[in-house]
Amino acid sequence: MQTVCAPGLVDRYDAIPPVIYRIMIPCSSGKITSYSEVSTGINTLTLSGVTPAVPQSIWAPNSRMLGVRQHEVIPPNPPAATDIRPAVPGQAGGGMSVLPVLLITLLPNHRIPKRNGGTGSNVDCWFSLPRDVIVLSVDLRLYFDFGDAANRIVHGVIEPGLQMSPADFSRSLSATAASWVCINF
Amino acid sequence: MHTAAYYKYVSLLNKLKDLISAGPDDLPEADALRDEMDPLWFQLSESERAEINKNVKLPPSPSIER
Numbered sequence: 001m002q003t004v005c006a007p008g009l010v011d012r013y014d015a016i017p018p019v020i021y022r023i024m025i026p027c028s029s030g031k032i033t034s035y036s037e038v039s040t041g042i043n044t045l046t047l048s049g050v051t052p053a054v055p056q057s058i059w060a061p062n063s064r065m066l067g068v069r070q071h072e073v074i075p076p077n078p079p080a081a082t083d084i085r086p087a088v089p090g091q092a093g094g095g096m097s098v099l100p101v102l103l104i105t106l107l108p109n110h111r112i113p114k115r116n117g118g119t120g121s122n123v124d125c126w127f128s129l130p131r132d133v134i135v136l137s138v139d140l141r142l143y144f145d146f147g148d149a150a151n152r153i154v155h156g157v158i159e160p161g162l163q164m165s166p167a168d169f170s171r172s173l174s175a176t177a178a179s180w181v182c183i184n185f
Numbered sequence: 186m187h188t189a190a191y192y193k194y195v196s197l198l199n200k201l202k203d204l205i206s207a208g209p210d211d212l213p214e215a216d217a218l219r220d221e222m223d224p225l226w227f228q229l230s231e232s233e234r235a236e237i238n239k240n241v242k243l244p245p246s247p248s249i250e251r
Contacts, residue, residue, distance in 0.1 A: 045245075062216045063223070097223075102243050105234045108226040109241065110201060110219045114210055117241040119201050120219070121211040126244050146227055155227060185244040 001141040001161035003131060007089050009147040012101060019128040019181075020098040020142065020156065023111050024052040025064045026125040026182060034123040035113065039184055050182035052127055054174045058166050064124055066177055067170060068096050074159075078166060085163045086141060093145040095159030096173060098129075100144060106154050116185065126183040133179045134158055139172050190228035197222050198237070 005011055013019070028038050028050050038050045052066040060067030070077045073084040074094030087093045099106055112118025113126075134142045141161035144153035158176075160169045201218045209215075226234070 062213075063220065064211075064216070104238045104241060104243060105231045107238065107241070107243070108223065109198065109237050110222045110226075112238075112241055114205065116243070118238075119198060119205065119210075121205075121215070123211045148231065183244045 001135065001137060001139065003135060003142040003144075004089075005144045005153055006091075006147070008151055009144060010150075010152050011144065012152050013131075014101040015128070018100075018131045020100060020131060020134075020158075021102055021126065021128050022052070022096070022098050022180075023064070023107075023113070023120060023124045024066060024127055024180075025121075025123055026050045027053040027177075035115070035125050036122065038125070038182070042184060045184055047125070047182040047184050050125065051177045052125075052180050054177055055170070058170045063097070064121065066096070066173055066180070068173070072096070073166065073169070081165075083163045084160055084166055084169060086159050086161060087143055087145065087157075091145070093143045093157030093159050095143070095157035095169075098142075098156050098158060100153050100156055126185055127180040128183060129176065129180045133176055137161075137172065137176070139164060139168070140176075187233060188228065188230060190225050191230075191233045194222060194225040194229060194233075194237070197225070 026033050032053050038047050055065050055067040059070050109118045111120045113120045113124050114122045134140050139161050143159055144156040146155040148154050204215050
């Protein structure tokens with residue numbers, strides 16, 4: 001589905017075609033692994049065959065996976081059999097957080113791996129995803145909800161493009177796993 | 186002059202540093218602290234975020250920012 005910016009915000013990107021970024025636990029050959037395990041002895045810019053870890057259930061146990069936790073959707077903590085929905089314009093997004101560009105002033109220190117000078121986990125890897133993967137999907141959308149002082153987008157979410165069950169949303173997010181590119185850094 | 190969010194963020198950051206310096210960096214306790222820090226990050230000013238991230242290295246930029 002489409003890419004949407006909250007009212008008044010200006011889009012920006014740092015790659016052509018545009019991509020989004022997220023730091024997540026890596027998975028290789030169907031097993032959860034770590035950056036050191038998948039990168040040892042490899043000098044390429046990207047790590048082939050490495051995908052983000054997918055939660056075992058509808059809700060992710062932490063924000064280091066390809067998934068969302070119950071409080072991150074709209075409505076938050078939905079009761080059983082309640083559908084979730086995309087944000088309305090101007091509302092904070094309900095979905096999985098992503099960043100539109102790699103900038104020192106955007107990335108939360110506590111999510112950046114220790115090896116890169118942050119206080120995040122060294123297990124985690126940097127991943128990028130072409131925006132087109134979301135644009136071409138049937139039921140996901142990319143919504144940039146916050147901007148900086150110059151109204152340039154600084155944060156976005158991959159959220160349901162329409163009202164759907166949490167299980168369907170989880171399945172749709174998981175279906176993007178193979179399209180994420182693991183950056184060797 | 187820093188924002189109130191800055192002082193709270195730095196306090197949690199120091200707790201996180203202490204926790205992960207003593208052992209594994211992916212314990213549930215560390216993730217819980219990180220979750221608490223998430224909403225504070227975008228309340229910080231751009232200069233505060235730059236100051237906190239002064240030692241951070243980013244992957245090579247794919248191309249020129251638009």
